[in-house]
Amino acid sequence: MTGPEQRIRSLIQKYGLFAAWAGTIVLFALVEPHTFLERQNITSTLSSQAVLVLLTYSLVVTLTAGEYDVSAAAVLTLSSMVIAILNTEDHLNIALSVLVALAIGLLVGLVNGVIIVAIGVDSIIATLGMSSVISGLVLWISGGNTLSGISSSLVTLVVVPHIFGLSLSFVYVVAATLLLWYALSYLPVGRRLLYVGRSREVSRLTGLRVGRLRWGALVAGSFIAAVSGVLYAGTTGGADPTSGLALLLPAFAGAFLGATTIQPGRFNAWGSFAAVYFLVTGIDGLSLLGIQVFVQDLFYGAALIVAVSVSLLARRRASAS
Amino acid sequence: MPAALGDSFPPVFELRNISKRFGGEQALISVDIEVRGGEVHGLLGPNGSGKSTLIKILSGYHAAEPGAELMIHGQRQPLPLTATAFRRLGFSFVHQDLGLIPSLSVLENVCIDDIVSARWRINWRPLARQARTLLAEFGLDVDPKATISELPPWHRPLIAVVRAIGTMRAAMADDPDRRGALILDEPTARMPEDTVGHLLDLIRSVADLGHAVLLVSHNLDEILAVTDRVTVLRDGKVVGALATAETSRAQLVDLIVGEPRSVGPARIGPAAGPSATATATGIEISGLRGAAVREFSLRLRPGEIVGVTGLVGSGFDDVGALLFGDRRAAAGILRVGEHAEPLSRMTPGRAVAAGLALIPPDRLSQGCIPELTVAENIAMPALHSFTAAGAIRRRTMDRQVAAWTGQLGVTPANPELTLSSLSGGNQQKVLLAKWLQLQPRLLIAIEPTQGVDVGARAEIFSLLKDYVTHGCAILCCSTDTDQLAELCDAVCVMHAGRLGPVLRGANLTRERIAAAVLDPSLPGDAEPP
Numbered sequence: 047m048t049g050p051e052q053r054i055r056s057l058i059q060k061y062g063l064f065a066a067w068a069g070t071i072v073l074f075a076l077v078e079p080h081t082f083l084e085r086q087n088i089t090s091t092l093s094s095q096a097v098l099v100l101l102t103y104s105l106v107v108t109l110t111a112g113e114y115d116v117s118a119a120a121v122l123t124l125s126s127m128v129i130a131i132l133n134t135e136d137h138l139n140i141a142l143s144v145l146v147a148l149a150i151g152l153l154v155g156l157v158n159g160v161i162i163v164a165i166g167v168d169s170i171i172a173t174l175g176m177s178s179v180i181s182g183l184v185l186w187i188s189g190g191n192t193l194s195g196i197s198s199s200l201v202t203l204v205v206v207p208h209i210f211g212l213s214l215s216f217v218y219v220v221a222a223t224l225l226l227w228y229a230l231s232y233l234p235v236g237r238r239l240l241y242v243g244r245s246r247e248v249s250r251l252t253g254l255r256v257g258r259l260r261w262g263a264l265v266a267g268s269f270i271a272a273v274s275g276v277l278y279a280g281t282t283g284g285a286d287p288t289s290g291l292a293l294l295l296p297a298f299a300g301a302f303l304g305a306t307t308i309q310p311g312r313f314n315a316w317g318s319f320a321a322v323y324f325l326v327t328g329i330d331g332l333s334l335l336g337i338q339v340f341v342q343d344l345f346y347g348a349a350l351i352v353a354v355s356v357s358l359l360a361r362r363r364a365s366a367s
Numbered sequence: 368m369p370a371a372l373g374d375s376f377p378p379v380f381e382l383r384n385i386s387k388r389f390g391g392e393q394a395l396i397s398v399d400i401e402v403r404g405g406e407v408h409g410l411l412g413p414n415g416s417g418k419s420t421l422i423k424i425l426s427g428y429h430a431a432e433p434g435a436e437l438m439i440h441g442q443r444q445p446l447p448l449t450a451t452a453f454r455r456l457g458f459s460f461v462h463q464d465l466g467l468i469p470s471l472s473v474l475e476n477v478c479i480d481d482i483v484s485a486r487w488r489i490n491w492r493p494l495a496r497q498a499r500t501l502l503a504e505f506g507l508d509v510d511p512k513a514t515i516s517e518l519p520p521w522h523r524p525l526i527a528v529v530r531a532i533g534t535m536r537a538a539m540a541d542d543p544d545r546r547g548a549l550i551l552d553e554p555t556a557r558m559p560e561d562t563v564g565h566l567l568d569l570i571r572s573v574a575d576l577g578h579a580v581l582l583v584s585h586n587l588d589e590i591l592a593v594t595d596r597v598t599v600l601r602d603g604k605v606v607g608a609l610a611t612a613e614t615s616r617a618q619l620v621d622l623i624v625g626e627p628r629s630v631g632p633a634r635i636g637p638a639a640g641p642s643a644t645a646t647a648t649g650i651e652i653s654g655l656r657g658a659a660v661r662e663f664s665l666r667l668r669p670g671e672i673v674g675v676t677g678l679v680g681s682g683f684d685d686v687g688a689l690l691f692g693d694r695r696a697a698a699g700i701l702r703v704g705e706h707a708e709p710l711s712r713m714t715p716g717r718a719v720a721a722g723l724a725l726i727p728p729d730r731l732s733q734g735c736i737p738e739l740t741v742a743e744n745i746a747m748p749a750l751h752s753f754t755a756a757g758a759i760r761r762r763t764m765d766r767q768v769a770a771w772t773g774q775l776g777v778t779p780a781n782p783e784l785t786l787s788s789l790s791g792g793n794q795q796k797v798l799l800a801k802w803l804q805l806q807p808r809l810l811i812a813i814e815p816t817q818g819v820d821v822g823a824r825a826e827i828f829s830l831l832k833d834y835v836t837h838g839c840a841i842l843c844c845s846t847d848t849d850q851l852a853e854l855c856d857a858v859c860v861m862h863a864g865r866l867g868p869v870l871r872g873a874n875l876t877r878e879r880i881a882a883a884v885l886d887p888s889l890p891g892d893a894e895p896p
Contacts, residue, residue, distance in 0.1 A: 232758045234750040241747055244736045251693060251733055252748045252801075253719035311738065361738070 059360075063307035063317065067324040074331030081334050089211040091330050092323070096204070096215035097122070097281060099322050100274035101293050102300035103226050104267045106313045108169075109301055110230065111263030112243035113162065116294060117173040118271040120180035121154050123290035125275025127184050129200075130193040130285035140197035144276050151272020154180065155265030163261045177291075184287045194284030204280030215277060219319070227315035239263055240312070296346045299325060303353035311357065325349055376404035379546045379579035380458075383436040387420050387429060387603075394420040395431075396603045402579040404546040407570055409590040409611070410583045411623055412600035413881055414846055418583055421600070422552055425581075426460055427453045440545070457547035459535035461554050465527040467515050474498050474511035477530045480537065501533050502526075505569055521562035524554045528569055535578070548579045555589055556679040560863050567593045585678045587616050587885055601625055616886060624881045650809045650840050655699035655710055658685035661864030663699070667809065667840040672831065674843045674851040677861035677884055684728075686861075687811040687844045691718045691725040703808050719748060722808035726798055726815050734798045735786050742768045742782035745801045771800040775830060792823020799827065803834060810834070813844045828854050848877040848884075862887040 058065075074082045081087060101122055108115040125147040132143035154176065161172040204215045230236040242249045242259045250256050279285055303325070304318030305311065325346060332341050378401045387395040395417045402408045412418045423429045430447035437444045439456055448456075467476050475482065477498045482489055498511045507525055509518060515526070528551065535547035551570065555563050570593055574580045584590055590597060591611060599607040599622040607622040649671075655663040659682035667673050677683035689696040692713030699710035703722050718725070727733035735744045745768045746753065753764040768782045775796040777789070786794055795816070802810060815831070816824040831854060835841055845851055851858050852875055860867045860883040868883045 228758075232761075234754060234757075234759060237743075237746070237750055237759065240739075240743075241736065244739060245732070247733055248736050248747075251691070251715055251725060251727055253714075253716040254747075255716060 059306075059310045060308060063303065063320045063324055067320055067327060070324065070327050070331060074327070074334070078331065078334050082331060085211060087330070087334075089207070089213075091326060093205070093207075093213040093216045094281070095322060095326050096219050097274050097278045097290075098293055098296055098300065098326070099219045099319065100222060100277060101271060101297040102304070102318050102322055103222060103315065104270035104274065105297050105301040106226065106230075106304070106315065106318050107239070107270060108263050108267035109305075109313045110236075110243050111239045111260055112246070113169040113260060113264060113267075115158065115173045115264060115267050115271075116170060117154065117158065117177040117180060118267060118297065119291050119294035120177040120184070121151055121268050121271040122275040122278060122293065123184050123285070123287065124154070124180050125151055125272040126279040126282075126285035126290065127188050127193070127287060129276065129279040130196055131187060133197055133200075134193055134195045134284075140200050144200070147275060147279075148269065148272050151269045151275070152265055154272075155268030156261075158264045158268060159261035162264060163257045169264075181288075181291065188285070188287045190287060192284060192286035194282075196279055196283050196285075198283075200276075200280045201283045204277055215281065218277065223315045223319045230315060235259075235262070295343075295350065296322075296325065299346045299350040299353065302357070303349055306353055306357050306360075311361065321349075321353075376406070376546070376577060377441060378402060378438070379404045379440065379548050381436075381438040382421075382425075383438070385421065385424060385435045386432040387417075387424065388432060394603050395424075398600070398603070398605050400598050400605070400608075402548065402581050404577045404579050405574055406595040407574045407580045407582055407593050409594035409597035410581055410600070411585075411587075411590060411597055411619065413623055413848070416600040417603040418600055419552075420603075422460075422550060422583065425453065425458065425550060426450055454534070455538055457535055457539045457545060459531040459538070459547060459549050461524070461527045461531045461549070461551045463553045463556060465523055465554070467523055467527055467530075469516040470514065472512050472514055473502075473509055473518070473526060476515055476526065477501065477511070477533060479530070480534055497533075501529055505529050505532070505572060521558050521565070524558060524566050525569055528554065528566065528573070532573060532578075546577045546579060548581065549573055550581045550583075552583045553585065553679065554582075555584060555586060558680070563589060585885070587619055590619070591616060599623055616888075620882050620886050623885060624878045649704075651700075651702040652690065653700050653702070655686070655689060655696060657689045657696035657699070657710070658682065658694055659864050660685050660689060660696075660861075663861075663864075663866060665842075665859065665866070667842065669838040669840060670835045671857070672835055672841040672843060672855045674845060674855035674858035675861065676844070676846055676848070676851055676858060676880060677867075679846075681861040682864040683844055683846075683861040684813070687725060687727075687813045687842065689713075690809075690842070691715055691723055691811055693725065693727075719805070719807075724802035724805060724807035724810045726802065726810065726812040728813040728817065730791070730794055730798060730818070731787075735794060735801070737787035737794075738785055740783050741772065741777065741786055741789070741797050744786050744797055745771060745782070745804070747801060749804055767804065768800075771804055772797070775800050775803075776826060790820070790823070792819040792827070795819050795823065795827060796830075799830060806837070806839070808839055810839065810841045811844070812841055814847065815843060815845070816847070816850055824850075846884075848880045851875075851880055852877045860884055 101118060104118045105115065128147045128150055129143045132138040132146060133140050158173060158176055161167050162169045205213050207213050209217065230240070238254055238259055241254060242256050246256050275290070278290060300318050300322040301313055303321035305313045306317070307320060308314050308317035329342050329345055381401040383399050385395055385398040386393070398417070398421060410418055410421070420429060424431050427448050427450035435446050437446050437448070444456070474495055478494045481494055495511055502509060502511065507529060509522060509526070515523065531549055535549060539545045539547055555566055558566065567589060570580055570582065582594060594611045596608070596610050597614070597619070598605055599619070601623065606625070649669055650667040653664045659680055661682065663682070663686060665673065675683045675686050685694065688694045689710060690701060690713070692715050696710040696713065701708045701710055701713070701721070706721060708717065708721050731737050742765065746764055750759065753759050753767065765782070772780060772782055777793050777796045777800070786797060789797065812831070816827055819827065831841055843851065843855060855875065857869055857871045858875060858880055859869050860880070867887050870879055870883060
């Protein structure tokens with residue numbers, strides 16, 4: 047059973063996505079050697095995706111606990127808009143503005159917890175409603191306008207190139223990946239989230255505090271989404287009421303595609319990291335080839351469906367053998 | 368037509384020479400059974416006697432071995448028949464789970480056949496009229512618009528039976544004089560005692576209309592009250608077919624159990640006198656009440672394995688869940704050593720902290736997570752014991768897990784395999800390892816060897832017997848009389864939510880346990896443990 051063939055197959059499964067990522071890089075490097083491999087293209091690709099990576103991690107946390115939080119992208123938008131309004135219109139100190147935005151993220155998570163854990167509404171329904179409520183609030187407080195002119199100190203902390211042309215935001219991404227990886231694999235709470243996500247009944251009968259863990263996951267997920275909103279505000283120097291919402295599907299694609307690799311079958315940090323950059327590289331290359339904007343939607347949507355289908359088929363085959 | 372003429376009715380269906388083999392095991396051996404119009408026919412037998420196999424053959428789920436014969440109204444029918452063919456011939460079933468959809472209305476449930484087979488549009492008005500007439504005919508005063516889940520639970524079996532009558536009639540609509548067959552598989556098991564009478568009346572009235580009723584039940588009171596004749600199965604064979612009026616409870620118990628009852632109980636077991644030291648180190652459950660349990664008090668001494676058994680609905684299968692806080696008890700106190708815990712506030716978390724552990728009956732949906740690895744399943748309740756400075760030490764965890772899988776003989780000995788790839792017996796050993804590493808003072812094991820092969824079963828027995836020698840106790844809730852006789856030091860039999868006879872020592876045989884389950888009047892050993 048554990049012949050070399052089996053071992054190769056599990057290697058492919060574990061590192062396949064990294065290989066696919068390398069493959070796309072080589073492919074586009076051959077097709078578009080001048081633009082694709084240009085240093086600026088590489089660093090901007092790596093750096094510009096911090097917001098999406100963080101949003102994906104927010105979903106990794108809630109999905110591990112077995113909840114779908116589709117309000118995460120709305121929290122991102124709300125967080126960046128709160129910072130923009132407090133900082134540019136109310137002239138509040140940027141650090142305080144960020145703190146308020148993060149506190150609002152926690153608050154949304156708590157409310158989601160009340161609806162999902164205490165009342166018992168299905169998470170996808172509860173957060174779908176919450177997402178719309180938040181989007182409405184954002185339009186209300188912003189008057190539907192795009193704001194700009196956020197304090198340059200935040201912008202500096204996020205986008206200004208520092209190390210080998212990579213901005214600090216990529217450093218944040220790596221730090222966040224390490225943190226999430228450590229929490230999910232080495233902290234008891236990370237393991238407990240996995241247990242609860244896989245079976246609430248078994249977890250309950252093992253004495254785990256299932257309600258508290260689910261609630262905690264929703265709060266943590268919402269908090270991370272708010273952090274990604276801070277990065278968004280820092281990256282763009284402003285906020286707009288809708289564009290953050292378009293990141294929800296790419297983030298789900300990243301989380302599910304990430305769950306097919308590194309630790310196949312588990313939502314995991316390094317897998318999601320590889321998945322997001324694989325998708326972004328593909329889109330970057332295609333757009334350099336002159337293919338139009340719609341390719342993004344097409345690519346992310348297809349990736350989500352393929353990722354979920356592949357892992358489902360793999361699980362079915364594993365249980366059949 | 369008066370019921371007294373029932374005997375003169377011809378048989379509605381006859382099964383002859385029904386055999387069924389599963390692999391090497393002979394589940395049914397040349398069984399004959401005949402059910403007449405106008406009679407309620409009881410089908411009795413211990414667990415594993417072949418009752419369910421026979422019912423499944425009648426419902427078209429299993430095919431009988433060649434040589435079997437089915438006669439309906441004296442006409443020979445070709446076998447095997449499909450489920451639809453049986454239904455078309457006027458057979459109608461009520462299974463133990465009743466098959467009602469609780470969130471829908473009485474009308475939608477009763478008329479479910481018409482609704483799903485409606486081709487174009489559903490004609491609600493005649494359906495409602497039909498349902499109302501049917502319910503009224505059998506004296507059921509329920510609003511067809513009421514949701515099933517809003518009705519008192521004991522109404523549900525009644526509604527299921529009335530629906531079955533409707534189905535039976537619809538199948539024979541072209542010939543109103545024909546008699547159908549209603550097959551009821553333990554419909555009273557989950558009903559409160561004082562409401563069973565309603566269902567028995569309903570069953571009687573169906574037979575009085577001339578239909579044949581086959582009633583599977585473990586409850587001899589019901590069998591004696593409502594049936595005209597009974598057939599007793601044991602080990603796949605018919606061991607008795609007799610008229611209810613000419614039999615007695617004792618005779619039925621002997622037939623089911625297969626051993627003539629000795630006169631007077633032999634009291635050979637050790638004296639169960641409580642001692643001061645027993646309470647200091649042992650486990651005491653007092654005044655437990657909740658779910659189907661009305662009053663349950665028990666003392667377990669260290670090193671003791673006590674079994675709890677009874678009929679479905681007697682409360683024996685609720686005891687474990689109530690003690691562990693899986694379900695909330697109405698009252699009761701659990702004393703573990705010197706620590707007392709009110710059971711009305713028990714949660715699984717508190718139970719684990721108090722030194723309890725639960726092996727639930729459904730291994731794969733309650734005990735373990737099949738898609739996680741063996742190691743992850745074992746580590747589940749003990750994560751805190753592998754941490755240093757708040758983080759899990761992988762090496763400590765792996766060593767501990769490997770020690771336990773080795774000690775319990777889990778094969779293959781690879782903790783990184785997913786649990787679902789192991790055999791049932793090995794999965795059960797993983798479940799044991801998961802709890803034994805915490806060294807619980809009281810291990811509650813519900814059907815601990817269900818779906819486990821013979822070899823693993825013996826291993827699990829010796830593991831459990833070995834475990835209690837360290838001063839812990841095990842409470843084993845089970846209907847498996849072999850298991851109880853082999854594993855336990857004492858077996859408590861529950862009737863109607865209360866503790867009945869307690870069997871020990873020489874009385875602790877598979878036959879005595881089975882007899883005590885069926886017959887509450889049977890005396891056990893004098894003192895409860």
